[in-house]
Amino acid sequence: MSSVMEHMSPREPGESLEGWQWRCVYTGAVWYHNHLKQAIPLVILTEDQQVAANYSTKNVGVFVMMNESASEASTKEYLEYLPIEVLEAGIKAGRFLQGCINVNKHCAQEEAFVSKVRGGVFQTTKTL
Numbered sequence: 001m002s003s004v005m006e007h008m009s010p011r012e013p014g015e016s017l018e019g020w021q022w023r024c025v026y027t028g029a030v031w032y033h034n035h036l037k038q039a040i041p042l043v044i045l046t047e048d049q050q051v052a053a054n055y056s057t058k059n060v061g062v063f064v065m066m067n068e069s070a071s072e073a074s075t076k077e078y079l080e081y082l083p084i085e086v087l088e089a090g091i092k093a094g095r096f097l098q099g100c101i102n103v104n105k106h107c108a109q110e111e112a113f114v115s116k117v118r119g120g121v122f123q124t125t126k127t128l
Helices: 017-035 049-055 067-075 084-093
Strands: 043-046 062-066 099-104 112-118 121-127
Touching: 017 043, 017 049, 017 062, 017 067, 049 062
Parallel strands: 043 062
Antiparallel strands: 099 112, 112 121
């Protein structure tokens, strides 16, 4: 069994951070495909056409494909939960908050903060 150190991918000179991260993801997928004795093909989905072009034909059994549904969803408008008039009235009345939500990545289900802009500065106003 091979060690992790054999498969480390140091960042190459001039390589972008995103390029290095994709190379690491792809290297990991190839390792996993080989670890499974090439019994199951692996598919990596991306929204980046350049990544799909660079990695789609490098290794039989590890496929890099465009995530069509994600690219379509990003161009479609979402359905509003409440009409804008109701939201604006709710914000004005204090029933709703308007701002930036910050979720604790270590405790996402239990902790989040909403920051409002006051005088051009974000201020934490409410713990959810």
